[in-house]
Amino acid sequence: MKPFAYRRATDARSAVATVAADPDAAFLAGGTNLVDHLKLGVACPSLLVDVSDLAADLVEHLPDGGLRIGAGTRNSDLAAHPVVRAHYPLLSEALLSGASGQLRNAATTAGNLLQRTRCGYFRDATAPCNKREPGSGCPAVAGHNRHHAILGASPDCVATHPSDLAAAMVALDATAVVLGPDGERRVPIGGLYRLPGDDPTRDTVLAHGELITAVELPAPFGGRARYRKVRDRASFAFALVSVAAAVRMHDGVVEDLRLVFGGLAHRPWRAAHAEDALRGSAPTEVALRAAADAELLDARTLSGNGFKVPLARNTLVSVLRELTDGAAEPEDDA
Amino acid sequence: MTGARPRVDGPAKVTGAARYAAEWRAADLRHAALVTSPVPAATITAVDTSAAERVPGVVAVFTHHNAPRLRPPVGAPYGGRLPLQDNRVHYEGEPVAVVVAERLEQAREAVGLVRLDYAPLSAETDFRAVADTAVPTPPARWGPADTTVGDLAAGIAEADVVLRAEYSTAARHHSPIETSATQAEWRDGVLTLRDATQGVFNVHAVVSSALDLPADRVRVLAEYTGGGFGSKGYVWPHQVIAAMLARELGGALRLVLTRAQSFTSHGYQPPTRQRLVLAATAEGRFTAIRHDSLSPTSTYGEYVEMTANGSRVAYACPAITTTHRVAPVATVLPTPMRAPHEGPGMFALEVAVDEVACELGIDPLELRLRNHAEVDPTSGKPFSTKGLLACYAEGARRFGWADRPRATGSLREGDQLIGWGMATAVMATMRFPAAARARLHADGRVVVEAGCQEIGTGTYTIMPQLAAEVLGCPPEQVVLRLGDTALPRTGMTAGSSTTLSVGSAVTAAAEALAARLALLATGDPTAAVRLDGIELTVKNGAVEVFRLDELFARLGVDSVAAGGSWEPRENQRSMHTFGAVFAEVAVDVDLPVPRVRRLVAVYSAGRIVNPLTARGQMTGGLVWGIGQALLEKSTTDHRLGRFVDKNLAGYRLPVNADVPDLDVAFVEEYDPHASGIGARGIGELGSVGVAPAIANAVHHATGKRVRSLPIALEDLL
The missing domain is CATH 3.30.365.10 (Aldehyde oxidase/xanthine dehydrogenase, molybdopterin binding domain)
Structure with missing residues (x-):
């Protein structure tokens, strides 16, 4: 741990200007991830700009029927918000499946989305890690990789993104409102995250100094939604595999759906192949399995995570079976 | 008198009034932080502590070049190598340098600035891959x-x-919530350790022998230990380090292991x-x-x-x-x-x-x-x-x-x-040998003393129950003092041995106290006694009731004490x-x-x-x-x-x-x-x-x- 300066921001623009101007500066919000990293020596910023006072914890209706969530909204508050519970239960379910009550009381919406991988090598400052120290190597590829990626990984990094909320946000087609030194831009959450490629140091497309100020949800998708998380421990554990799913049925056929895997890749993994395979189809057991297989065709497993392929398939099928509720069974339709 | 009794130390633990090893204050307290080896086997080829020494507040940086020399410890199980004595590394996480600073943050910062060069040696960490297995010689x-x-x-x-x-x-790792910690104080030629331990006498034996100090110049205390599960049973390098640097620098010094260090520091x-x-x-x-x-x-x-x-x-x-x-x-x-x-x-x-x-x-x-x-x-x-x-x-x-x-x-x-x-x-x-002492004060308080430990199991609660059972008084009238090498000697709190071993000694001490009270009151040590508040009832044919204050005043004593001990006999x-x-x-x-x-x-x-x-x-x-x-x-x-x-x-x-x-x-x-x-x-x-x-x-x-x-x-x- 090295000494750092601490400043409380009073407005977003000057906070962004301050951090953008200093490559060693970082934003601090709930601190549930960054403070750990400071203690572990994983992050060594020289300046922390605390954005907790920016009053970014409002949850407001948007004219188009959507919802705007202030970036500083605490996870507990968001999960308990009546509008979220009524119209975006997927978000509540995802949030409440993560961390602990104490952590959710502190962690913010944007902080949750921007939390970093829990790869044990990344978090051990004395171990090699391309994400932490470019060019030092990735010991997880041939080491302990039970929790690591089976989709979209690179030889340089096989880390997974740990956020439950992020998977749900991608399934809800949410958009991040991002303030940078040159003004505001909007980034769909589905496009926020990067695959590691040959630069695993960057988790997202955000530039240094850019600040998420809000997340906007479109009008509710309708149909039924479910966040299912599979983990070794019954609570307070990161996902081995999770599925955020929303399905709209019509006449026994899948009218539209959104499927996102957590725990499988460097980013929440939109299962577009599986969606395409099912959209307009009857959700028979055979069709569900085929859709899952289509998505996992490109899975590449490591020494310790081969189980994630059948586990991801089973989880997806199980969730879809529940959401489609036997709608394709002829006897149920009668 | 024994039976279901809630923990007497529950409120102190819940409110934070119970003080653990790392919670004691001293005006001149300094903080030590460990530098540990990132490689499992190596020779240290170069050391540069200059940057670490320049950090404001840093008092000293110790490596094998300048650390005090130690003797091989005897008298209790020691699980480490003697710290900072040579340039060899035998496991990842082994202490290779120690920073002492006025503040913990300064020590932790300086840790990151200590430069050590390692010439790695081949190391096998997979026991299944080891060809030369050995027949062990376990403790008897x-x-x-x-x-x-x-x-x-x-x-x-x-x-x-x-x-x-x-x-x-x-x-598997023990992972108690309290990470191991030692606060060491060197004052007037006496070393006092407050330690997170399952065995104050073990720590005493290792530290006094490693530092070559007379037994009466070392005292080890552990009023509360925040879980051990075995990790605080043997003595380990961090305890020796805290002791040796307190003596070297004088005054008070605290060493608390980080959670990560707890995976490599005590087995x-x-x-x-x-x-x-x-x-x-x-x-x-x-x-x-x-x-x-x-x-x-x-x-x-x-x-x-x-x-x-x-x-x-x-x-x-x-x-x-x-x-x-x-x-x-x-x-x-x-x-x-x-x-x-x-x-x-x-x-x-x-x-x-x-x-x-x-x-x-x-x-x-x-x-x-x-x-x-x-x-x-x-x-x-x-x-x-x-x-x-x-x-x-x-x-x-x-x-x-x-x-x-x-x-x-x-x-x-x-x-x-x-x-x-x-x-x-x-x-x-x-089973381990144990000794205890019981003292009755004129106000009716019974103080039982045994140098054992409370690691979360209920020792403070049940030992008074056992003494009260012998004396016939409510358990609330009895308090236990423990966790101190100045008290009667017991074994470590390990192997599920404390209740049976220390409890037997406490019972013996209470019986000896009862006999002494009977003797003092009536001249017959076999008379039955029963204590209730400040009333002592003695039954020796006739029943006599004494007020303690009057009895003790008559005898010219403030209190009456007796000792007892127990040891497992061969059978x-x-x-x-x-x-x-x-x-x-x-x-x-x-x-x-x-x-x-x-x-x-x-x-x-x-x-x-x-x-x-x-x-x-x-x-x-x-x-x-x-x-x-x-x-x-x-x-x-x-x-x-x-x-x-x-x-x-x-x-x-x-x-x-x-x-x-x-x-x-x-x-x-x-x-x-x-x-x-x-x-x-x-x-x-x-x-x-x-x-x-x-x-x-x-x-x-x-x-x-x-x-x-x-x-x-x-x-x-």
Whole structure:
């Protein structure tokens, strides 16, 4: 741990200007991830700009029927918000499946989305890690990789993104409102995250100094939604595999759906192949399995995570079976 | 006077009034922080501490170049190498430098600026890859490395079923909430340590001998210890470092291990590879048991996990052979962890028994009954007391075992496969000599003193109960002082030994006090006394009532004290505790994460002094067993030669959501042989037998036989 300066921001623009101007500066919000990293020596910023006072914890209706969530909204508050519970239960379910009550009381919406991988090598400052120290190597590829990626990984990094909320946000087609030194831009959450490629140091497309100020949800998708998380421990554990799913049925056929895997890749993994395979189809057991297989065709497993392929398939099928509720069974339709 | 009594130290712990080792203040307190080796074996070729020394507030940086010289410690188990004495590294995490600063933050910053160059040496951390295994020399109280009774080949030859299988258990870390900490003060030629320890006298012996200090110049205190589970039993380098630097610098110095350092600084439960041969006749009589165990030790010292010890005593069998071998690896020395030896060992034996039961088509409980050992089958000695048959019967009744269908996969609720399994628990009784003192003050207060430790088990609560029982007073009238080498000597709080050992000494001290009071009051030490407040009733034919203040004034004393002691005598009994554990698990068909739905456990452990704290111990043991069965595993990266995930997110302990209804009961028992108070040990017994009961239940649910712990979903997918 090295000494750092601490400043409380009073407005977003000057906070962004301050951090953008200093490559060693970082934003601090709930601190549930960054403070750990400071203690572990994983992050060594020289300046922390605390954005907790920016009053970014409002949850407001948007004219188009959507919802705007202030970036500083605490996870507990968001999960308990009546509008979220009524119209975006997927978000509540995802949030409440993560961390602990104490952590959710502190962690913010944007902080949750921007939390970093829990790869044990990344978090051990004395171990090699391309994400932490470019060019030092990735010991997880041939080491302990039970929790690591089976989709979209690179030889340089096989880390997974740990956020439950992020998977749900991608399934809800949410958009991040991002303030940078040159003004505001909007980034769909589905496009926020990067695959590691040959630069695993960057988790997202955000530039240094850019600040998420809000997340906007479109009008509710309708149909039924479910966040299912599979983990070794019954609570307070990161996902081995999770599925955020929303399905709209019509006449026994899948009218539209959104499927996102957590725990499988460097980013929440939109299962577009599986969606395409099912959209307009009857959700028979055979069709569900085929859709899952289509998505996992490109899975590449490591020494310790081969189980994630059948586990991801089973989880997806199980969730879809529940959401489609036997709608394709002829006897149920009668 | 003994009975259910809530913890007297509960409010102090909940409110924070209880002070732990790292919470003591001193005006001149300095902070030490460790620099540890990132490589498992190396020669340190260069040292540069100049940048670290320039950090404001840094007092000194010590390496093997400038650290005080130490002597080899004697008198208690020491698990490390002597710190900062040479340029060799024997395990990742070994202390290689220490920074002392005015503030903790300054020390931690300087740690990152100490530059050490390492010339790495080849290092093996995988015990299964070690070619040269060794026959260990365990401490005498653990028994010999190898035992043989009867003719194994003949037993196998006459069997109808012979199971040969290999079992394994994972490396595990104790992970108490209180990370180890030592506050050392050197004042006027006296060294005082406040330490997170399970044995103040162990720390005293190691520190005084390593620093070559006279015994009366060292005092070790531990008023509260925040959990140990074995990690604070042996003495380790951080304690020696704190002591040696306090003496070097003078004044007060605090050293607190980080959570990551707690994975490399005070041992771990070694992983084990166990091979079992279990032979039985068609009628279900065991004819041969062979249990061969291999576990790692360090390259610089020896620890052996005696996993086959349980197999030496668990079942009546004419031929029993057990062996233990150790494989040196480049890690810190493994050490006892709740429950050592039988904890990992009974997993192998009890799953093997279940396998043979399945093979023979005999109910697993019935098979155990048919092989019940009336005497210790290896030593031939009678057991001191053994209520295992009553445990089986009561456990089966509470669980509803009689309704268990034999076939696997036959209990199902929707997508949940349900399974029932059971196992026997056996644990050797450890005993240590102990002394105590009891003093009655004129205001009626009884102060009992014994230099033992409170590590969360209830010592502050039950020792006064035992003394009060002798004196006839309410337990609230008695307080216990402990955790101080200036008090009467006891053993360490380990091996589930404290209640039976220290409790026997406390009872003896209270009896001596009662006799002295009787003598002072009436001239007859055999007169019966009864204390209530400041009234002392003495019955010596006639009944006389004395007021303490008047009696003591007449005698010209402020208080009356007496000492007592107890030591385990050699005797001709085999001493073990026993239990029967029954488990119900649920495994989802598609997402087969095994979850425990209920546990029933009934124990035979001698007299239970306080049913509340005893239940707490066994409940904690069952939770511990759930962790062993399904979650806990320290993974080693053999390329880097280190444990990965050295934190409580990566090292998975059960949380509340993993712990179902736990039903704990004891059979009524009084053991006249094991101790002076009828008790045997209980604390660790609760974590024995849980993992095999769960593994057997998983098999009953799914038909899958998992022979390695922890059982993970990928084993069942």
